[in-house]
């Protein structure tokens with residue numbers, strides 16, 4: 052069934068994913084009508100900072116012929132600062148636009164928004180919950196390098212709080228030959244509910260603290276320790292810098308491996324890695340534009 056809102060990666064079946072990937076290919080090769088969304092308006096409501104998600108969504112809408120309305124730092128400059136509830140904000144904003152893209156610090160906020168919205172809502176990150184459109188662009192990027200779905204992916208870093216991990220895993224679960232190696236400190240391990248989900252779908256995964264396991268991976272998906280989710284700085288400092296991809300780690304990686312990162316990075320990939328041909332995180336970020344154009348085109352497609 053066609054999706055109305057995009058809240059969780061778990062909503063996507065393989066057919067819908069592949070439809071979006073095919074559309075992305077067409078958009079990238081400019082075989083797509085760029086005025087497809089002429090007359091449509093997107094509202095972006097970002098209660099947390101963003102560079103890539105917000106600007107790529109806004110650019111995607113403009114490139115498809117649509118328009119964008121926004122509030123600068125919604126937590127501070129929307130009427131949320133006066134105490135307005137998210138529900139009321141959505142009830143109002145949905146009458147000004149045709150689609151709402153929302154990032155919020157609370158897990159579940161996008162799902163709440165979708166219940167109060169008459170127009171499609173897209174989750175652009177809900178606290179430590181999910182970031183489904185990031186997962187779509189990540190998987191698209193992986194498939195652009197591996198013409199087969201039988202790769203091993205090492206997910207590294209803050210797997211507890213990293214919402215991109217929470218969304219990428221359910222998408223990978225559609226591909227039975229994919230193997231996942233979770234690499235994190237025990238305290239930042241992937242959530243139990245996610246591991247249960249993967250077990251139910253018979254996804255092959257293992258957990259380790261040993262960074263050297265990246266040598267077994269075709270895809271190294273590095274993540275930032277999510278400072279904003281820590282209650283005290285001392286805990287954060289304990290893990291900050293635990294897993295760093297630098298020149299010395301490059302030596303262990305497979306020659307055809309790729310290094311990905313949803314970005315922003317802090318210190319977990321050093322700049323010397325950027326010029327290595329296996330580093331594809333900027334290509335990954337660039338694909339955010341095309342996949343989000345495809346996601347918008349999909350949502351508004353009447354066929």
Ligand code: CP
Nearest residue numbers: 101102103104313314
């Ligand atoms: N990957 C990602 O979500 O980046 P931003 O926080 O800059 O949007």
